[in-house]
Amino acid sequence: MTPTSAATPDHVGTPRSARSAGTTDADGLRLSVDRSFEDTLERLSELVAIPGIAWPSFDPAPLDASAAAVAELLRAAGLEDVQVLRSQKDDGTPGGPAVVARRQAAEGKPTILLYAHHDVQPPGDPALWESEPFTAVERNGRLYGRGAADDKAGIMAHVAAYTAAAEVLGSKFGLGVTFFFEGEEEAGSPTFRTFLEAHRQLLSADVIVVADSSNWKVGIPALTTSLRGLVDGTIEVQVLEHAVHSGMFGGPVLDAPTLLSRLIATLHDAEGNVAIEGLVAYDNVGVDLTEAEYRADSSMLDGVQLAGTGSIAARLWTKPALSIIGFDAPAVDVASNTLLPRARAKFSLRLAPGQVPAAAMEAVRRHVEANAPFGAKVVFTPGESGNSFLADTSSTAAKLAMWALGEAWGVPAVEMGIGGSIPFIADLMEVYPDVQILVTGVEDPDSRAHSANESLHIGDFKNAILAEALLLAQLSADGLG
Template sequence: MTDALPTDFASTYPATVTEALRDAVTAAFPATIADLTRLVKIPSVSWAAFDRAHVAASADAVAELVRGLGVFDLVEVRHAAIGEGADAAPGQPAVVARRAARNGRPTVLLYAHHDVQPPGRDEDWESPPFEPTLRGDRLYGRGAADDKAGIMAHIGAIRALTEVLGADFDLGIALFIEGEEESGSLSFANFLRENREVLEADAIVVADSNNWDLETPALTVALRGAVAFRLTISTLAHASHSGMFGGAVPDAMLAAIRLLSTLHDADGSVAVEGLRSADLETPEYDEAQLRAEAGLLDGVTPIGRGTILSRIWAQPAITVTGIDAPSVANASNTLLPSVAVRVSARIAPGQSDTEALEILREHLEQHAPFGAHLAIDGIELGQPFLVDTSGWAVAESNAAMTDAWGKAPVEIGVGGSIPFIAELVEEFPSAQILVTGVEDPDSRPHSPNESLHLGVFKRALLSEALFLARLDARDSTS
């Protein structure tokens, strides 16, 4: 370990500290990747149908890494209940840690999650999902990018900071590595309330987003909200022979097709009156880039109106993500009495999730064909979010990213949702929120062949190390 540098960077910062941190990140990078691969090997899927023991093992592995940093006064694996009452189920394990700020320095909360999405079919992967594999500049595996790389960005940044400043730096750091983000963060609100003293901070870094491209960092400033539910459409008390009654009796599949078609205009834009769009400026992004990143097949045209990024960041979207109905292999000549679908809507910043749910419910009820009966359950909600970019934390983060990448960051929106950010804001209303990430447009989180670009990861890690160093030199009252 090098001798600790002064925390007054008036003469030496940023050049001296920047280069020292860059060297520290580079020297430790092979060990950082080795730690990441060990985490990726743990199949920590937090969905109810999967073994909770793997999520527990993942939490323990993360806690061991955090303890190994030697800078925290507290490191524990903790749970919170899902819901209220004696019968409330336990949530998945999370790792929390804290060191107190000293000498007027601020405290920063670093968030990531150690649970992952289910891998899907093994045959869709070029290498096994839980056997991390390096091909070219990318590390492949489930969770390699989303979000175990986020964890290692925090770990690696603190390691570099300790190597350069020594373990006795003044910055306060809280750490929250969640264990159920991919399954809805169902115990999140309870966890925040129960662990408020451990997690309270002046700034919060959520390392669970994207960068603009391989060479350009990004700060996420807009997130769409989410409304999802199961919709059951019923027209018959029981199944009937399609030859005997077809043509006179509406089956549930016909009603479902007709009803779902009312959700979109002919060009694919959302046609639900009352779902609003946000007024966001968007960078240049053409159809060719969309085709390359989304995998559009030849001849398939994009949908919607307005700039492409406004469709993704600032307009509502509705997708049917699943259908419960007989498979083609099991199809019989039967009029189906009921069909269930999973509807997933993304809500533009500026509209509440509860308002959007009621608008969707009203639209479906008004457009139900043939008097079909509708039932909605399994509701999941998430608020959209807009980042206030006027605070000192954003300024420090932008400067750190510029030094690390050699380019100023792009402010971006994300079409996906991180609903728990609204809960962070509710619990810590005075904290400044930063949404950063280690991913790039080809990381393919949630999909087969998820991967992490090592160059992007290294620059993201250095960005965070520089950000922490800047905060360690900052008076929390300024």
């Protein structure tokens, strides 16, 4: 993936509206976005104030209120066909409320689906926030608050871009537009596939824009063209039938936490690369982070060495990354002098694009069973899995998006990967195999999504709205031909 100039898209010939002045009224769209931007920020602040969390342990009432507020935004934008819909989870309980609105395409025009999610992460420790998590506060050109970036800004970018395009193009705006604002993404989208199957026709589109990613950095826009996949699970080591006194029996047998630690140590080589055979990895990304940028963005402590080999971008986007995210052992304050009979850890393995999750899960199983220390019994339990994503950057939609991003920001856009995963994109690709998918976003490396002091860069937010308005106008004028 190489940096790509966004000055003029070069797919299957340059789009007609990029070649003939006046077809796309970029100045008019910019004026429309500017004129309504303060109102857009106010609406976003109102959404931030609603603590809609889809986790089962939280009160569902704010999540319902969030869906209702989003539905009202769409009605205010002129959409008449607005619905709040749900599917059931496997246990029969209702999933999060999704908001769907649809504007029919004119004859011969394509339809675009605009996705974002209105649910948010819990705020975490309030002491870590510099302002109230659910009160939007502007500081130094950024808007702070839970959901300000992830992903209520995605909702407002879609709504504001649509409003600008509809206002400027008027009767010439023939593009079909469907809004799909999920209400359970931060809880793992448990009913997403069921929802797609139940509403396949309602959500059918030629292009899908998933506004839940990031830009390269403040001032430089990006189209996300790759996402890593994911598998997770647990590894348990058993050495005794029951706990015994560490003084009476310690020495000839090593306790389970020690042996589990030795097993975990085999998962990486001496340089920090994942040492599991059979995993896909490659190092041909065209843009890169400097070590200083990575250290600053990740809050890495001075003196801690970077792990792995190859470019930093490849280590983040196109190579596997394995983390131990949970460890069952007694807390230090309540520990006794006992040899523990068993210990368990949870792993999370990010997969390079192109890796089959089932093959990666089996590779982890083979590795841990082959490396059981001192003959300890190893119990491997597979967990969740999700596919990676690799965009078709030669598609008409991708070329148009790169052009629109560059026009809005005034600098060339880049194609970038993301180290995280959005597993539901695989569901979109399976249910709609012919759709062109664009992954965009309003975040930047300092947005701190999921963390305390989450924030949105206000200037880049405005640019993101304009870029999407340009994309909508361009697709309305020329379609995908």
